Amino acid sequence: xxxxxxxxxxxxxxxxxxxxxxxxxxxxxxxxxxxxxxxxxxxxxxxxxxxxxxxxxxxxxxxxxxxxxxxxxxxxxxxxxxxxxxxxxxxxxxxxxxxxxxxxxxxxxxxxxxxxxxxxxxxxxxxxxxxxxxxxxxxxxxxxxxxxxxxxxxxxxxxxxxxxxxxxxxxxxxxxxxxxxxxxxxxxxxxxxxxxxxxxxxxxxxxxxxxxxxxxxxxxxxxxxxxxxxxxxxxxxxxxxxxxxxxxxxxxxxxxxxxxxxxxxxxxxxxxxxxxxxxxxxxxxxxxxxxxxxxxxxxxxxxxxxxxxxxxxxxxxxxxxxxxxxxxxxxxxxxxxxxxxxxxxxxxxxxxxxxxxxxxxxxxxxxxxxxxxxxxxxxxxxxxxxxxxxxxxxxxxxxxxxxxxxxxxxxxxxxxxxxxxxxxxxxxxxxxxxxxxxxxxxxxxxxxxxxxxxxxxxxxxxxxxxxxxxxxxxxxxxxxxxxxxxxxxxxxxxxxxxxxxxxxxxxxxxxxxxxxxxxxxxxxxxxxxxxxxxxxxxxxxxxxxxxxxxxxxxxxxxxxxxxxxxxxxxxxxxxxxxxxxxxxxxxxxxxxxx
Numbered sequence: 246x247x248x249x250x251x252x253x254x255x256x257x258x259x260x261x262x263x264x265x266x267x268x269x270x271x272x273x274x275x276x277x278x279x280x281x282x283x284x285x286x287x288x289x290x291x292x293x294x295x296x297x298x299x300x301x302x303x304x305x306x307x308x309x310x311x312x313x314x315x316x317x318x319x320x321x322x323x324x325x326x327x328x329x330x331x332x333x334x335x336x337x338x339x340x341x342x343x344x345x346x347x348x349x350x351x352x353x354x355x356x357x358x359x360x361x362x363x364x365x366x367x368x369x370x371x372x373x374x375x376x377x378x379x380x381x382x383x384x385x386x387x388x389x390x391x392x393x394x395x396x397x398x399x400x401x402x403x404x405x406x407x408x409x410x411x412x413x414x415x416x417x418x419x420x421x422x423x424x425x426x427x428x429x430x431x432x433x434x435x436x437x438x439x440x441x442x443x444x445x446x447x448x449x450x451x452x453x454x455x456x457x458x459x460x461x462x463x464x465x466x467x468x469x470x471x472x473x474x475x476x477x478x479x480x481x482x483x484x485x486x487x488x489x490x491x492x493x494x495x496x497x498x499x500x501x502x503x504x505x506x507x508x509x510x511x512x513x514x515x516x517x518x519x520x521x522x523x524x525x526x527x528x529x530x531x532x533x534x535x536x537x538x539x540x541x542x543x544x545x546x547x548x549x550x551x552x553x554x555x556x557x558x559x560x561x562x563x564x565x566x567x568x569x570x571x572x573x574x575x576x577x578x579x580x581x582x583x584x585x586x587x588x589x590x591x592x593x594x595x596x597x598x599x600x601x602x603x604x605x606x607x608x609x610x611x612x613x614x615x616x617x618x619x620x621x622x623x624x625x626x627x628x629x630x631x632x633x634x635x636x637x638x639x640x641x642x643x644x645x646x647x648x649x650x651x652x653x654x655x656x657x658x659x660x661x662x663x664x665x666x667x668x669x670x671x672x673x674x675x676x677x678x679x680x681x682x683x684x685x686x687x688x689x690x691x692x693x694x695x696x697x698x699x700x701x702x703x704x705x706x707x708x709x710x711x712x713x714x715x716x717x718x719x720x721x722x723x724x725x726x727x728x729x730x731x732x733x734x735x736x737x738x739x740x741x742x743x744x745x746x747x748x749x750x751x752x753x754x755x756x757x758x759x760x761x762x763x764x765x766x767x768x769x770x771x772x773x774x775x776x777x778x779x780x781x782x783x784x785x786x787x788x789x790x791x792x793x794x795x796x797x798x799x800x801x802x803x804x805x806x807x808x809x810x811x812x813x814x815x816x817x818x819x820x821x822x823x824x825x826x827x828x829x830x831x832x833x834x835x836x837x838x839x
């Protein structure tokens with residue numbers, strides 16, 4: 246071994262006592278620290294756990310989640326040693342937990358040159374709980390966002406000003422760490438995540454104050470609590486992130502007279518704000534998992550897998566871009582947090598509160614440039630529905646908003662026998678929808694979609710209810726063809742009745758009617774290949790009743806619009822996908838259900 250390199254490393258790893266839970270990967274990672282362990286209890290990759298917290302057998306060959314590091318490169322020469330260390334610290338993401346062995350002292354023992362190379366660092370000061378996930382329609386409970394980590398480390402109490410003595414206070418240690426790192430962090434290079442669930446706003450201010458000495462960061466995420474409705478904590482986190490990422494609002498000697506600009510220019514500027522999202526905007530007559538009735542209709546992959554779904558098919562309510570730490574969600578939808586990298590959409594309410602002119606401009610842009618999806622109610626029973634969801638949606642919007650809607654999809658509720666008949670309550674609600682549309686909406690500019698026979702679970706905003714989804718799958722697998730045919734006939738009759746009522750409204754800009762559906766974990770009615778052309782012909786006939794004999798919805802992007810929706814999964818050859826991609830999820834679910 247090169248004596249110079251040996252002296253730099255400064256530790257004889259051959260003297261590490263044998264431990265059945267310490268793999269060669271642990272030792273190889275330790276070589277890269279460039280100094281002795283900051284705490285004698287630290288043994289890297291020691292806690293090898295599965296997704297659900299089960300400790301792995303020491304005899305198992307796999308004990309880590311990464312390949313062995315090529316630490317032999319450290320012994321080639323001093324030049325190679327420096328290059329390898331630089332690559333290791335700049336290309337990897339590091340996470341430090343205050344309550345782990347060594348705690349924050351791990352970072353304080355890093356040499357300045359090492360801190361200067363860091364590009365991603367997550368610091369877990371205090372984590373009180375994990376996010377709420379819907380597990381069924383009747384119950385909700387707290388479920389760990391990363392069970393293996395939480396079962397090993399546990400949860401902390403909310404941090405307050407009297408959580409511990411002055412010398413041992415986490416805030417004191419955090420302040421010392423920030424002071425040490427501030428002089429060594431390279432400006433605009435480090436992406437930092439700070440997680441500290443606090444009990445009050447005073448403690449939150451003590452947590453963010455030490456960041457004032459830190460240089461401008463490439464990215465910053467701050468989480469101060471678990472309640473997304475705590476606006477005081479949210480505003481503090483957002484303001485701090487703006488300041489430390491150099492995104493503070495520019496101060497001017499006099500305010501800019503935005504209202505004096507021509508209307509066309511004002512609209513173009515507002516279209517570049519969060520008023521317009523590239524994803525669909527869903528409205529539901531219930532509160533979604535993010536606590537809103539209006540939310541971005543977007544489905545995200547979860548950090549980990551489960552028994553039934555592979556990791557790339559397990560969904561969450563967060564974009565996962567808010568933090569590099571798996572256990573550190575900093576999404577505003579689920580936490581009192583703010584992140585400079587979070588891509589989750591939020592309605593820019595301040596734009597609607599500036600003045601009357603700004604509100605009118607923002608309303609025009611919001612409703613004319615977004616695509617809206619009206620979701621069905623959670624309750625599947627037609628008898629328990631108060632009103633059709635589409636009627637509730639239109640009733641809650643002012644006429645000034647209705648006239649600007651340009652793209653609207655209604656996910657028709659589960660069609661049961663008698664649900665849409667001329668003397669039914671649902672049909673009377675639909676006639677009210679037709680009347681409101683005739684009076685208030687700009688129908689020649691409206692793109693309207695009626696979607697029947699969907700896999701209900703695929704349209705839910707919170708897709709964490711695996712138990713209910715699997716129960717529904719069991720029911721579907723027992724359906725015989727006679728039941729499917731009866732359901733299909735009921736849906737066609739309802740579609741015919743609804744379409745005929747649209748005749749007085751005249752042609753729309755586009756009308757799309759979907760009777761077939763291969764959406765979700767199991768294709769519903771009309772799933773047989775011999776039915777495909779017959780169903781397509783029924784759809785064309787319904788569309789031409791309103792739009793005329795020359796109308797061709799496919800040429801107007803009928804299937805492109807539907808397949809562009811977030812959360813659309815097509816299994817097998819549905820006749821709509823240009824290049825159908827086979828999915829393994831159906832086989833996985835089928836093999837696990839008896």
